[in-house]
Amino acid sequence: MxxxxxxxxxxxxxxxxxxxxxxxxxxxxxxxxxxxxxxxxxxxxxxxxxxxxxxxxxxxxxxxxxxxxxxxxxxxxxxxxxxxxxxxxxxxxxxxxxxxxxxxPKNAEGGLWYYTYPDWSYLDGMYSYAPFSAAYAVQYDIGALRHAVQNVTHQLDLLWEHCYNATTGLLVHGYDASKTAVWADPATGASPHVWGRSLGWYAMALVDTLELLQGPLVDADAWHHLHGRFVELASAVARAADPATGGWWQVLDAPGREGNYIESSGSSMFVYALLKGVRFGYLERGFEAMNGDDTTGSIANASYVDVASRAYEYIADTFVVDNGNGTLGYNGTVSVCSLNSTASYEYYVGQSILYNSVLGSAAFVLASLEYERTVFVSL
Incomplete structure (x- = not known):
């Protein structure tokens, strides 16, 4: 303020x-x-x-x-x-x-363009689009609620279908439906890397939309479908937490690679999504290793609250800055990453870090509120 x-x-x-x-x-x-x-x-x-x-x-x-x-x-x-x-x-x-x-504008499958780039759809826009579309229909257009839910589900599903990686359970930044972008996978159109903040937007979109659409007027099958997506993604996100710090990498599919780092906005978004999922009962159990793999370490067998709490405490200790004048600052937030680029690993880790970026500090406020509601209140 x-x-x-x-x-x-x-x-x-x-x-x-x-x-x-x-x-x-x-x-x-x-x-x-x-x-x-x-x-x-x-x-x-x-x-x-x-x-x-x-x-x-x-x-x-x-x-x-x-x-x-x-x-x-x-x-x-x-x-x-x-x-x-x-x-x-x-x-x-x-x-x-x-x-x-x-x-x-939409691509041939009906997927919304994120911006002006023809046929390109990003995870990023879902946090703004899905909860608003759901809330508007619930409040002002209840007669079109079923149609609105179908549209929201379709947009989230298109991104899932094009961007999902079966090995990690994570979603890459976006896709080009025309498959002509320099970075586009020739089969799926997907971009090559999992950017932490874009996946954070998508995870928050899912949990916030689930909250808005729970109720007797909503198609139960659609709600349960989105809930299943959220549960699957939450498990993959929890597994992707860095064992050493508890936070999440700027490029999630390249943990520990030279130049990569724990990024503060995406990390806070994941804390928010996981703890809110627990608070609303969407995440009832801990998570398991993917495909039954035998993993070791505290993260592999932890509950969602354990993972999110450890990450939150690392974020608070590492990125919150005492300015010395009674105010706090927030660090470690990448400026912006766009698919209007090479979308290479070097591009993602080469973008500048902004001090007091709202995209980091607001995410941290949201994470803090969930931590206080779910964890701190029980201490």
């Missing part, structure tokens, strides 16, 4: 829109957990500032498609704000966002 992050200072760009939406989500979760906090009023006012800053930018559906799917990250806060105030400008932006999904 002191840094004015998550509030657009101008017309906005793709990154600023994602930062705003992610800030709104983190702060709304804080208010949900601590409604009587001494800073609750200040946080509420800040969320309003953030929402106000994106409202005019997102008020035209056709123009909205010029931004990545990340633009939809503000949708949940706009839903809340419009419901509480009936403010017409919020309603206009909300409707435009929803309509922009229908206008988003």
């Amino acid at each position: 002191a840094r004015n992050q998550g509030v657009l200072g101008g017309p906005g760009d793709a990154s600023q829109l994602l930062q705003a939406g992610f800030t709104q989500k983190a702060f709304n979760q804080f208010l949900s957990a601590y409604p009587s906090s001494a800073i609750a009023d200040s946080v509420t006012t800040y969320i309003e500032r953030s929402v106000e800053s994106v409202t005019s930018v997102l008020a035209n559906a056709s123009h909205d498609t010029a931004y990545p799917l990340d633009r939809l990250s503000s949708g949940n806060a706009l839903l809340r704000a419009y419901t509480e105030t009936s403010n017409a400008s919020y309603g206009d932006a909300l409707t435009a966002l929803r309509d922009s999904v229908d206008l988003q």
Whole structure:
């Protein structure tokens, strides 16, 4: 808040829109957990500032498609704000966002383009797209809920089918349906590497969508299908945790390779997804080695809470910085990784690290809230 992050200072760009939406989500979760906090009023006012800053930018559906799917990250806060105030400008932006999904270009299989790159679909956009689409249908278009659930499931499934690696159980960054990109696998169109933060977005999308769609009005088969995806992914993510630190690598399919490092935003996202999955009862047991392999070490036989708690404590000790003036900073967050690149290992580990990136700090706030709800409360 002191840094004015998550509030657009101008017309906005793709990154600023994602930062705003992610800030709104983190702060709304804080208010949900601590409604009587001494800073609750200040946080509420800040969320309003953030929402106000994106409202005019997102008020035209056709123009909205010029931004990545990340633009939809503000949708949940706009839903809340419009419901509480009936403010017409919020309603206009909300409707435009929803309509922009229908206008988003799609590949031949119906997969949403992440951005302007033809036929390219990324894991990244699912955190913004899936929960918003589900929440909008539940709240304002209940008659189309089944159709909305089918659409959300289809998008998540397309990424799973193209990007899933049967050896690790993890998903690579994205795919090119035309299979013409320099990095595209000739059979699947998949990119070559598992980027931690993109998989973090996808894992959070699954657990948040499961929360929004549980209830008697939702197709039970669709919910259980998504739940199965989440359980399978959670097991693979837990197995991929670094045995030495408990955190997760920037490039998850190259643990320990020279140049690779434990990255703070993806690591916090995985903590959030695992602990929230436990809290809601989506993850009831510990996980097993893949294909019955005999693995050793504490991680192989741990529970999800064990894995997530160990990772959280490492993150807090390693990446949270005491600025010495009563404020905290957050380090270790990679700036951005795009498939509009070589998508090589060298590319992913060569991107710069940003201090106090909202994509890291907001993820850490979300992870912290889940840790406090699930672990700290029992200590």
